[in-house]
Amino acid sequence: MSEVYNHHAVEKKWQKVWDDEKAFAAKNDYTKPKYYALVEFPYPSGQGLHVGHPRPYTALDIVARKRRMQGYNVLYPMGWDAFGLPTENYAIKNHIHPKIVTENNVKRFKDQLHSLGYSFDWDREINTTDPGYYHWTQWIFRKLFEEGLAYKKEMPINWCTSCKVGLANEEVVNGVCERCGSPVVRKVKSEWMLKITEYADKLIDGLDTVDYIERVKVSQKNWIGRSTGAEVDFAIAGTEDKLTVYTTRCDTLFGATYMVVSPEHPYLDKYKDRINNFDAILAYREEAAKKSDFERSELAKDKTGVCVDGLLAINPVTDEEIPIWVSDYVLMSYGTGAIMAVPGHDDRDWEFAKKFGLPIIQVVAKDGEEVDINEAAFTDVATGVLVNSGFITGLSVEDAKTKMIEFLEEKKIGHAKVNYKLRDWVFSRQRYWGEPIPIVHCDKCGFVSLPESELPLLLPEVESYEPTDNGESPLAAMTDWVNTTCPCCGGPAKRETDTMPQWAGSSWYFLRYCDPTNDKELASKEALKYWMPVDWYNGGMEHTTLHLLYSRFWHKFLYDQGVVTTPEPYQKRTSHGMILGENGEKMSKSRGNVVNPDDIVRDYGADTLRTYEMFIGAFDLAASWSEDGVKGCRRFLDRVWKLQDIMTQDTGYSKDLEVLMHQTIQKVSNDFENLKYNTAIAAMMALINEFYKKNSVTRDEYKTLITLLNPVAPHITEEIWEAIGCEGRIYQQKWPEFDPAKTVMSTVEIAVQINGKVKATLEIDKNDPKEQVIEAGKKVIADKLEGKSIVKEIYVPGRIVNIVVK
């Protein structure tokens, strides 16, 4: 009899063996076929690993282990995204240097990951806070600056009142700080910006060349928000100036009965002498400025505005004078900050016109039906036909747009135009624990980047990491660090004191894994050429419009610079669902439903945790934790272990299980590729149930089973491999193969139906001809066919006979 399976001893034993053997180190042999599997590297928080982490890590560990068994040179690396606010806040509170906090957290995370038996190549471990790493983060920033893609701009930013730091739009959630939940207000500050908008088209178009799950592509496209339309100039009566608007519906130009400009529109100041109610407009602008973006949109239902008294615009196709209004529903940050209002055919304009009694006229009618535009705006593009619109009357909306653009371009009063919702990326943070921005400001030369030889620019030691109330980084107080000389003219200059956002280090880390210790370049050309692109990248949906988009942007920039050799960083992107608490709610301390993976590893073992997290449900959907489910997986592994007691020394597969063996190999192989880990494990459970039913398993059947199971439960299968006296290590074995011809039984049981309802079953040979099977089927249900007339007979090979009767 085999001993009871002792996960403590077995797991420790094999983890040490794998370490000693450097079992999972990627080889620098660039002649072998490669496979690069990647999971998002964690932020080493003080809480330690969460049971959510192992889900994606295990999934790609399975892929990585399987690929090695298939003969690939596999790169499956891990590292630490270690700059960031929680560490800094902890450091401030406990008076410990963030570097020490990070070291402690990393150690804890690493121990935890190690205890789970992942096949990471720890020789390639990276840490974004390591100067040898952020050297190259700064190098890329420098390059962005040199190419004009990094610029400093005075602008209203999202300011977190508690973190005392500016946030990117992506980091503001429902008007509060994504991280701490404190309110976010607008504050004008001078910030470093990255021109991600320059890459908007490339970021959209590149999506057609990669294998990402559909919802990731859709969200990135929506976030970038490309819209095609036209810019149109409206003359301002009595001036030489034009008020330019952006519209996606230039076909409705004849229906523009007024205009609206954003409260911040520069023309308001330019023409203040002509505006009779300028005080009212200033008051309105102040009101609007006080509101955060969130409040503006929260109050969206109730439109507000002021008419600009003294300025009139001229509709360029009707030549009629129309009023100009100011309203905060027009955003200065999108389009031109001004719109033409077509209340008949735009819901927002309609609402505004109703409220302020502005004229609503119809210029689009529904094809063949009456529409009452006094009841609601008519906005349907598909069925719209132009009316009351001069030279475009009678055309469809699409045709009218084309014709109108031709007209505008000919008259030089407008042109086709593409706009994006995407904004440039606010790239500076007023914090200590981030990469210093390698720029100095010189009164004579302006902003100057540090020469490459001065990189890395080390983060200096400071006395206090507290952010300052005036919004300056703690670095600003270090005058002897701040004051420097200009690399350009040698005169006095000041260093930039803001640091980079957390997203900087993670925007290129996958490149560093290819060549992690290189001190001459971010990675050698050779290494990049061999390893890139990442073949399979799995990560959270929450990063779709943040890290995933940012890193694609940086990578495309580096591609344009000739630094990397592929236009896209990731060939395939998948996403895992969240692990919820037992009660189906999100795990959180306050809900008291947090499960610590250490406890599970201690009580049931790493293999059980891995198996359970893969078995819990469809990989891409959220799943609730269940301790009973964990026990079930442990029971399965125990049953795999105890197969040793019924193993025979027979070779090959036994006759009666041969088909099932081949089917299982096929199913497990396919399911591992298609994120269907749960059904792969179910298939292995079903297989061992058959072994137990027979009360025997041949040596080869057992070897195949544990080889299939090895990527999921690497420790126990390694131990069994050794215990039953097999040569070498199981991780070095070849992935089992199946013979497609042997995945089908020669005899099958089919269902016999009358009118689609099963009435009997029938054993047939799969090669029996159709007529013979139908006859046999009719025979089985002969009594039920009496007195009925047969209308139709259907045979689905190997599945069903259906007799249709009246």
Place this chain on the structure above:
RNA sequence: GCGGAAGUGGCGGAAUGGCAGACGCGCAUGGUUCAGGUCCAUGUGUUGGCAACAACAUGAGGGUUCAAGUCCCUUCUUCCGCACCA
């Protein structure tokens, strides 16, 4: 409002248009055990029936089809993004 995902037993969840509920949990009965736990066997969608069996079942309502959880239309609910983007 727009976009995305999901609604199937007591629970987690399976089902290239072809026998709905694989696999697991839980539960029930029996066995092993001094006992509890473990482990083993059998059963387990609902309703009716001693039974064989029959009828009903994939959020709701229609449709296509010999055949629908799956395809089409209408509709309800939940979750997650985005949200005055002209």
